[in-house]
Amino acid sequence: MPRSSRISNAELHHENDPLLLVLMGLAEGPKHGHALIGDIEQFAGVRLGPGTLYGAITRLEHEGFVEPLEPEERRRPYRITDTGVTALLGLLESMEDIVKIGRVRLQQCDLRSRLELEAG
Amino acid sequence: MKKRLWKRWYPRSWRNRYGEEYEQLLEDLAADNQMTWRSEVNVAQTGLALRRVYPGRRIALGIGTAAIVAVVAFAVGFGIRGTSAPHASFAIQRCTRVAPAQTSTPAAAQAKAKAFAAAAKAAGQVAKQLPKGSAAVHISVSTACPGGAFRIVGPVTFFLPGRIITPRGVLAPGALSTPAGVHVQQAA
Numbered sequence: 001m002p003r004s005s006r007i008s009n010a011e012l013h014h015e016n017d018p019l020l021l022v023l024m025g026l027a028e029g030p031k032h033g034h035a036l037i038g039d040i041e042q043f044a045g046v047r048l049g050p051g052t053l054y055g056a057i058t059r060l061e062h063e064g065f066v067e068p069l070e071p072e073e074r075r076r077p078y079r080i081t082d083t084g085v086t087a088l089l090g091l092l093e094s095m096e097d098i099v100k101i102g103r104v105r106l107q108q109c110d111l112r113s114r115l116e117l118e119a120g
Numbered sequence: 121m122k123k124r125l126w127k128r129w130y131p132r133s134w135r136n137r138y139g140e141e142y143e144q145l146l147e148d149l150a151a152d153n154q155m156t157w158r159s160e161v162n163v164a165q166t167g168l169a170l171r172r173v174y175p176g177r178r179i180a181l182g183i184g185t186a187a188i189v190a191v192v193a194f195a196v197g198f199g200i201r202g203t204s205a206p207h208a209s210f211a212i213q214r215c216t217r218v219a220p221a222q223t224s225t226p227a228a229a230q231a232k233a234k235a236f237a238a239a240a241k242a243a244g245q246v247a248k249q250l251p252k253g254s255a256a257v258h259i260s261v262s263t264a265c266p267g268g269a270f271r272i273v274g275p276v277t278f279f280l281p282g283r284i285i286t287p288r289g290v291l292a293p294g295a296l297s298t299p300a301g302v303h304v305q306q307a308a
């Protein structure tokens with residue numbers, strides 16, 4: 001087990017953070033490494049390197065956010081745990097709050113209409 | 121990346137847990153022609169990063185460093201002593217009489233002293249013949265002289281300039297030529 005690797009909220013808040021992407025990938029259902037890389041590329045447009053992926057899986061498993069399932073031949077699928085689901089929900093909600101604040105501020109500054117005018 | 125080459129970068133404890141599935145992933149990516157040079161760099165980078173956080177590797181590094189320091193200190197010690205030629209030294213740790221001798225007369229006492237000196241000399245001769253790598257081996261030398269029979273036990277230190285000596289020397293039976301009447305064996 002790693003010596004110390006507490007996952008901070010700040011790390012997960014980054015939309016391209018591998019930890020967050022892996023959690024989101026597993027939210028759909030259990031997947032093994034190769035399937036995860038493809039899925040993340042599809043929904044986020046980010047292609048994780050194999051080392052990055054397994055570095056993230058290692059940390060998430062250590063934190064109890066994901067758990068391994070029985071291997072299918074040599075491919076081991078992972079599943080998001082209840083703890084992982086709770087953490088992901090909280091993070092997505094906080095990200096939604098940030099998105100809402102951003103929209104409100106854009107309306108306040110009337111930047112949106114200005115951009116629309118420029119685009120038109 | 122060639123099969124199994126990646127393992128060099130990763131700590132053993134991590135490989136024991138994730139090695140099989142990780143290797144399968146690399147094989148899957150290679151089969152799909154998705155292992156670019158970027159992927160290979162990514163694999164190496166992650167391995168190095170994991171080495172920093174996995175404890176087994178840190179302990180091994182600590183032990184390795186301590187061993188290197190000890191070997192260097194040992195080698196430097198040789199240099200400070202200025203040893204110029206191979207030689208062996210024999211320190212008498214214990215001398216026991218294994219057969220009674222006449223000590224009631226001055227002549228008998230003198231004979232005993234001569235016998236002791238002969239035994240010590242024999243021990244020194246034996247020590248010089250010890251094979252390389254015989255540092256700190258305890259030997260037992262038995263000899264019988266007119267003044268009595270003695271068994272001398274002590275550590276043998278074998279010095280070789282510029283060589284690192286490991287304390288693993290073993291006396292093979294018949295490997296040494298001993299003076300007449302002298303028997304050598306490795307002490308317990």
